[in-house]
Amino acid sequence: MNCRSEVLEVSVEGRQVDEAMLALLHTILLHRSTGKFHYKKEGTYSIGTVGTLDVDCDFIDFTFVRVSSDELDRVIRKAVAEFKDGLGNSGNDGMGQISLEFYQKKKSRWPFSDECIPWEVWSIKVNVVNLANEQERQICREKVGEKLGEKVINIVEVINRHEYLPKMPTQSEVDNVFDTSLKDVQPYLYKITFQITDSMGTSVSTTMRRLIKDTLAL
Amino acid sequence: MAHFDTEYQRLEASYSDSPPGEENLLVHVPEGSKLHAGHFYEKPQEKTITCPIFFRQLVFVVAFTVFLVNCVDYDILFANKFVNHTDSSKVTLPDAILPVDVCSARIRHNVFVIFIILISGVFWLHRLVKFMYNICCYWEIRSFFINALKVSMADLPYFTWQEVQARIVEIQKEHQICIHKKELTELDIYHRILRFKNYMVAMVNKSLLPVRFHLPLLGDTVFYTRGLKYNFELIFFWGPGSLFENEWSLKAEYKRGGNRLELADRLSSRILWIGIANLLLCPVILIWQILYAFFSHMEVIKREPGSLGARCWSLYGRFYLRHFNELDHELMSRLSKGYKASSKYMNCFMSPLLTVVAKNVAFFAGSILAVLIALTIYDEDVLAVEHVLSSITLLGVGITVCRSFIPDKHMVFCPEQLLKVILAHIHYMPDHWQGNAHRYETRDEFAQLFQYKAGFILEELLSPVITPFILIFCLRRKSLEIIDFFRNFTVDVVGVGDTCSFAQMDVRQHGHPAWMSAGKTEASIYQQAEDGKTELSLMHFAITNPHWQPPRESTHFISQLKEKVHRETSGGQQGVLTDHPVFTTTHSQSDSEPHSLIANLLMGPPSLSSLHLGRDGSIHPVSVGASEGASALRSLSPMSSSINLRGSYPSARLPQPDQPALAASRAMTGSGTDARTISSGSSVWEGQLTSMVLSEYASTEMSIHAVYMHEMHKQQSQDEMSRHTWYRQESDESSESVNEDLESTRNFPRSNTFPCTTTPHQEGAAHHSSRQQRRHGGTADFVPGSSRVQRTPRVPMGGWSEDARTGRHHDTVPEEGSEDELPPRIHKLHF
DSSP: OSSSEEEEEEEEEEEGGHHHHHHHHHHHHHHHHHHOOOSTTTOOOOEOOOOOOEESSSSSSOOOEESOOOHHHHHHHHHHHHHHHHHSSSSSSSSEEEEEEOOOOOOOOOOOEEEEEEEEEEEEEEEEEEEEOOHHHHHHHHHHHHHHHHHHHHHHHHHHHHOOOOOOOOOOGGHEEEEEOHHHHHEEOOOEEEESOOOOOOOOHHHHHHHHHOOOOO | OOHHHHHHHHHHHHSOOOOOOGEEEEEEEOOOTTTOOOOOOOOOOHHHHHHHHHHHHHHHHHHHHHHHHHSOOOOHHSSSSSSOOOSSOOOHHHHHBHHHHHHHHHHHHHHHHHHHHHHHHHHHHHHHHHHHHHHHHHHHHHHHIISOOOTTTTTTOOOOOHHHHHHHHHHHHHOOOOTTTTTOOOHHHHHHHTTHHHHHHHHHHTTTTTTTETTTTTEEEEEEHHHHHHHHIIIIIIIOSSBBBEEEEOHHHHHHHTTTHHHHHHHHHHHHHHHHHHHHHHHHHHHHHHHHHHHHHHHHHHHHOOOOOSEEEEEHHHHHHTTTTOOHHHHHHHHHHHHHHHHHHHHHOOOOHHHHHHHHHHHHHHHHHHHHHHHHHHHHGGGGGHHHHHHHHHHHHHHHHHHHSSSSOOOOHHHHHHHHHHHHHHHOOOOGTTTTTTHHHHHHHHHHHEEEEEEEEEHHHHHHHHHHHHHIIIIIIGGGHHHHHHHHHHEETTTEEEEEEEGGOHHHHHGGGTTTTTTTTTOOOOSSSSGGGGHOOOOOOHOOOOOOOOHHHHHHHHHHHHHHHHHHHHHHHHHTTTSSSSHHHHHHHHHHHHHHHHHHHHHHHHHHHHHHHHHHHHTTHHHHHHHHHHHHHHHHHHHGGOOHHHHGGGGGGTTTHHHHHHEEEEEEEEEEOOOOHHHHHHHHGGGGHHHHHHHHHHHHHHHHHHHHHHHHHHHHHOOOOOOOOHHHHHOOGGGGGGGHHHHHTOOOOOOOEEEEESOOOSSSHHHHHHHHHHHHHHHHHHHHHSTGGGTTTTTTSSHHHHHHHHOOOOBBBOOOOHHHHHHHHHHOOOO
């Protein structure tokens, strides 16, 4: 409830899935990353630089910009590849959703694991289509490029809105807001999840929690 | 054992119906330290505290029962068997207790006992986990209070909910707890806390839940117990496969109208399963209920048998009387204030025959008891005779019970007035009660809201048996209506999640034309809240939260109403009474009007008020006007000093500081300023009492408004009725319709707003009855959810959903017609 959620929908051919996903995820992450923080002394820090890189797609007429961090790229490629495999393996007619969730961590005491509180979720719904001939593929190539361009503008519009972002943390709390594991760039903490079918049920855990919480009001 | 006894009494004390003290105001504490998740709960700290007590109780109940059944040699206790002691012939308690090995052997051979122990063990573990969870929650709340709200735990008892809420609103500006908007309104907070309660209130209001039954012998009855409520909540809100995805959002498919029939089928099969589970668990729950009831109530019954004859607000009553967006403590304080008047009202209906019988029984029982006691005093050995002690006890109980049937000699009853006073506190009552306060029908219906404690306990005991059947046979039939209800009345509020649209208290969407929102409301009959719930809730919320900015129509509504009230008070002052219809009727019907009450509320006991007036007058020059107005009102109403009113109004002392408020606001009439904000400024001299006094002002003001609104409503419906009569007379010249008005009152008209199973008698109120018919017609349309006819495509989407869609506000759940078209749109994307 207490987080923004944005939904993007694309409809692509099977081989375009990973490029399209990469384009969108990287675009979002580009705007949700900063340079590394270098702490000097108390309360002051300098922010490192972030390089950008143009990426041309093979199967789509499209070029996108991403943070020039190979590590980040590797992580995202891995997630997207899994997603694509999942799509391919499912007997489903190629519907799936990948979501990029930005969250903050809240440290809790020993027996409990840290709590992740999302503040922004981007869900990209993918619809894979099958095309009959080469001519259609050619048209699709252009159309998907155009669509992705629109999506990117969409994303930028959303990000430009003056809305909630986590506060800049102090040095001790930087891990609760930013992902500091990468060497060259520091995105907000994020999580990529995907699901292939669109079955949404009450997860067992929430039910259990409710069950424990208010039981027979005796 | 002594230890357990003391714990036990402490909890019991919190069950009693005494009006809540200040501490109840502070019970509601949001669970908020999930700064981000940001959903607030009411979190009674009491719960955490009473939990360990409950544990020990549970263990004790089980252990003690097992002990009593297996480890006591009753033959020795009843002296059927003699014990051979060497030194003395006295039987001691330890003699009656079997040795440990015999005892454990007996337990081991008793399968039933082991079964009970197992079940209670599971239950106990469950409570333990819950308790742990509560502790964690409590810890979080605590740190939230200390760190975010800057309230130390030591100070917390002195904070009222209003102050806590103000702080939460304050820190939203700083920390942005809710990330969707800059500022949090009071309504947002209330919505989060009361999300599901609002749904329940709305469902009771629209009589969607099967809680009223027409039984062959008992007539109209209401059956709504905690077990049933628990099951409803399990089905709708949080159980596995419930309508809600999580705590704040309805599942997407339920917002879509497309496959409602399929969803209804699914819901009904789910209800069936839960009903069967209930049936299977029934023996377990039943045993538990019996044990628990026995141990928790037996002691009280022994101590004061009259408590069984005492009354309490029934669970149904609590839902029927609850405003939208009203927190528990607000409701409880309101109901507790009405308690005295209500029980007095119920006592008006002592049957004379019963009184005579009770007097006789008490007389005979009393004489026997007196003789027995006298004999005992003369020689203690009388007690040793078999059954003397028990007959003394029984006679005592009998006398107490009889006494509760004998009315007080010095009481003067005036049911109409009493009902007015009750109305001032409970704020809701069906239309047909007015003017019929003296009738047994009214009393019986009121008894549904205000039941005997004994009845309450009995219902709770029966609940495990009856609940499964209600679920399986009654609730299942309503599954389609329920699906439609949740679809039509769910609004997605940004930053709050899905809430019940009734709880938005938007007069435009859910107003009832007969409740002064005529012209402002666009609601269809299906959308109107009954009994003026929307209007009264709006008024109540605006009064309790003066800083809240309602939507435009609602602001208009409130200011108009307040202006009217103020105009009338000033009208009364000038003595121009014929100005307004209400005043003219005041004169024509003279005895049962609320003005006496209002005057009384304003004045308080004469002696005190004169004192305070002097004080006020010296400080606020305006208040002289107020005193004039009040006294004018008072002179208007000869009844104002009636014993009933004053006796039943323990807080009459407090409302009187309303005078400066009234005066000041009258000075600013039309501006629509809330009287209380001004009075808060002027009551600085009251020091730290301010907050308490303020909430007292609020409840008084709300009482006045509630009575006033009911009066206006009555006025309006009477107007309508008489207009109709006139038309009829004109059209068919029937001679009997001249006094239709009177006659219909004599016929004990039932309003359709009160969810009765009987049909309305009045033929005069064509407006009403036609509405009723339309409603029934509509209901009949979609009740048989699984019938074949339902599936034809031209059947409406549920109760008036067509109107619902046209009247939809922009912020309702987006009608999923658009979303249903989504797949084609995606397909369009590829080329």
